Amino acid sequence: MFNNKGTTGIEQLGEFGLIDHLTKNIEIKQKGTIKSVGDDAAVLDFSGKKVLVSTDMLLEGIHFDLAYTPFKHLGYKAIQVNLSDVYAMNGTPAQVTVSIAVSSKFPLEAIEELYQGIYLACDKYNVDLVGGDTSASKQGLIISVTVLGYADEKDIVYRNTAQEGDLICVSGDLGGAYTGLQLLEREKLVYLENPQIQPDLEGKDYIIERQLKPEARKDIIELLKAWEVLPTAMIDVSDGLASEILHICTQSNKGCNLYEEKIPIDPMTYDTARDFNLDPTVCALSGGEDYELLFTIKQADYDKIKNHPDISIIGHITEAAAGRNLVTKSGMVHELKAQGWNAFKGPQTNTQGAE
Template sequence: MFDNKEKTNLNEMGEFGLIQHLTQTIQLTNESSVKGIGDDAAVLDFKDKKTLISTDLLLENVHFDLRYVPLKHLGYKAIQVNLSDIYAMNGIASQVTISIGVSSKFPLEALEELYAGALIACEKYKVDLVGGDTSTSTQGLVISVTSIGYAEADEIAYRSGAKEGDLLCVSGDLGGAYVGLQILEREKQIYLENPEIQPDLEGKDYIIERQLKPEARKDVVELFRHLHVKPHAMIDVSDGLASEILHICNASNLGCKLYEDKIPIDPMTYETAREFGLDPTVCALSGGEDYELLFTVPQSDYDKVKNQLDISIIGYMTEPAAGQKMISKSGSEHDIVAQGWNAFTKKD
């Protein structure tokens, strides 16, 4: 996790000393950040814009495994998964708070690594860290991040805003994070059986990074502004494409047609899924943690989005009675089902 230099016990720091140490270099850069860390509450001023707030909880051995997740990557990812929720509302993220519960097994240097990753993400995405909390945990490492952002009232994209006939679109590619997780889990098991064997991750950098170091799609929101496109509905792909499509359909009271051959899957994801005996389409539908943006736009915006290399048109919204359907590569029609993480079974 960190080098072999002498470790600093957290008991030597105390809660306030720890917070001061971890946040002493933070500088506020957003105009909306009036007051950050150092008082009872942060003070933010968004003037006439709507405020967006989202929070996520990450638990050791539930959401991450420290046997293969570097602490710096974990800090970075904790920020990204929260910023993604703000971008999924078609907003701009501007502030975050970080709270951690940590056991005595972690020295100060471990938390410095965690915060270093978080601050790299904040700096990259121009987000201010304005508060948080620390506490003792008896259940391993606990991380809670709250993200704050803003948008004009008429720019916010709700899940409930899709219209019949809308194009169903998604950014980036899907399934890579889940397949990357399979590699990491495989190498963990090999290591546990024989610690002398080094991990074999060669040639799999892209999908490993999709799992360990996801990137929230702020660039897609900025692209919307550039193209003068206002998504009718939007959600981030955190639980798998199928689950997110159903969220939009249910919130908007609509059906949809999804075309399997239009789902964007990177060749490395496809080939590696096959190596594990997994269906690449199922990985995209149910794998999760891709943090891409799924959205609908009116058909009048077709010419604006059709040639964007990082956007795929994967289907369209239908009347409610038509149901939520996927058209397979063979042309057969199937109900879209949110199967979740337990759906993956190896083929015979």
């Protein structure tokens, strides 16, 4: 939580003063940004490219908890989750708009930290902040980010174009963000019971960062282009592996076989899940917020990616009649079900379904 002692009230600046204060040092990076902040609308030029647009909203108490989420990390993550959507279309993000609704409990310094994270993400991924809005809020902090990107029409990858026989691939590892969240929630409860006890997070940096500071997989998109591999379908893993592959199967009218033993899970994720009496596989299937890329490729492209340490081949696409299946380590076949994040109910993870 931000320490308000010796801080500046936002009301001292007013809405336009706050906007000027937060955006005065913007430097344009994209040649397609003709006019950024400061007018009634931004002016962009995509030079004949197809435009990609996506929006995500983050609400305090629903998507983040300020008891353990630093403002700088929150700003960074708010940008990343949007960039990931454009990469999942095989596109290039170029501009973002950021709108915030903030209550009077937050001082100027807290919002400055939030924007430090926003600008850090924009700089790292070569994206311009070109506009947004600010408003008062009676319900805590609300952040809404819209990302604009571009791609050549021939390069755009959709969810509905997977073909029978395609290989199912995923970048990185899964379940880390969810187990990191469990750890943070546990330490929050301990603190609330006894504020004298310091959080016990030693040695858990990786899964904590997976939750608080995810990275959109720009590198995987660049790698696939360098290898001349165009995925047949793609989606980012925001709601859990099971939910995402089911989106691809449903929209492509196909089935799949997913192999539990092939799902990439980091040892720290595995051990932490066990500490919480959770099935590591279910954390990967249903936890969400990993922001890895799940994609399908033609079998002819297998040799191009088979030896890359950060891409795992975890199954294949089948005809729709074959169903959507998880093949467990013991060889049992289960129907694959989405039990991940529901924005209106919260995480639906349980420990059933993997053996």
